[in-house]
Amino acid sequence: MPKQEAPLHQLKNYLPEGSFEGVVHYLLHYKVQLTITRERKSVLGDYRNSHLNKNHRISVNGNLNPYAFLITLLHELAHLFTFERYGHRVQAHGQEWKNEFSKVLEQFLAKQIFPADIQHTLLKTLKNPAASSCADTALLRVLYKYDKKREGVLLIESLPAGALFSIRGGRVFLKEERVRKRFKCKEIATGKIYLFSPVYEVQAVNTAN
CATH class of the missing domain: 2.30.30 (SH3 type barrels.)
Structure with a gap:
């Protein structure tokens, strides 16, 4: 699937206001190669750990609304944090990943970036994050309200x-x-x-x- 590497200054176009600096901090610190892809029905984002001479790689679907884009990017960053601490010794969406995702999500919730309905749903997500945003019905339902609507x-x-x-x-x-x-x-x-x-x-x- 064609991908487009995202220059950091263009990343602002995909993120909600107030989140850019926090995201860029992690991307630069961990030398992440971020790519923005076309819509993928089966996944919203993807993470590949660093190995040999390759950096950590994260991809996120470019058709997502800004709030969904940020949540997906944080989901994938949590995989990176988990790998840095545990390598391949833990399950991909085990308790270690849930802890990392909850911690980074809390940081952005504290910035009051999200609308009240998304904020409320994410606070519930913190207790037990789903392995995929696609599997979190309540979150998908509230995020859908902020998508560009297509006729029919x-x-x-x-x-x-x-x-x-x-x-x-x-x-x-x-x-x-x-x-x-x-x-x-x-x-x-x-x-x-x-x-x-x-x-x-x-x-x-x-x-x-």
């Missing part, structure tokens, strides 16, 4: 039961009942059943004649 695109939880929707690639589904934390949906072409996160982005299908 909405969260699946906002559709009524029995509604049709499509996803990337044009596959069409029928929304059915909720099963625990996810929605049961039937693919129209195959009849197969899939489970969708309530905060998965979909395109509503207009069935009007």
Whole structure:
């Protein structure tokens, strides 16, 4: 996937006001090679530890809103801090990483950078950070409010039961009942059943004649 190395002065364009200096401190101190990528559906960011003659490398999706971008970058920096202390001796998202993420997140929460609703959700996150922002439904839901909206695109939880929707690639589904934390949906072409996160982005299908 094409990547663009981010000159530090351009990083301000991706971050919320008041966070740039704190972020740059870590990037320079640890000699991080930061790259900004196109949208990746499966991950929001990525970390690769330093080895041989290569520096620590972090990538973050460039389509994220500033608050999501900062949270993702801090998530990846926490991996770096964990590696510096423990190497490969601990699990990627074990308690050691959770501790590091909570500590760095607290620093930025203290700066009052985030809107009140995101701040409130992140304070809950501090107690037990999710291994991926994509897995934190409450956080995704509140961050979605600050995304640039695309016509016809909405969260699946906002559709009524029995509604049709499509996803990337044009596959069409029928929304059915909720099963625990996810929605049961039937693919129209195959009849197969899939489970969708309530905060998965979909395109509503207009069935009007």
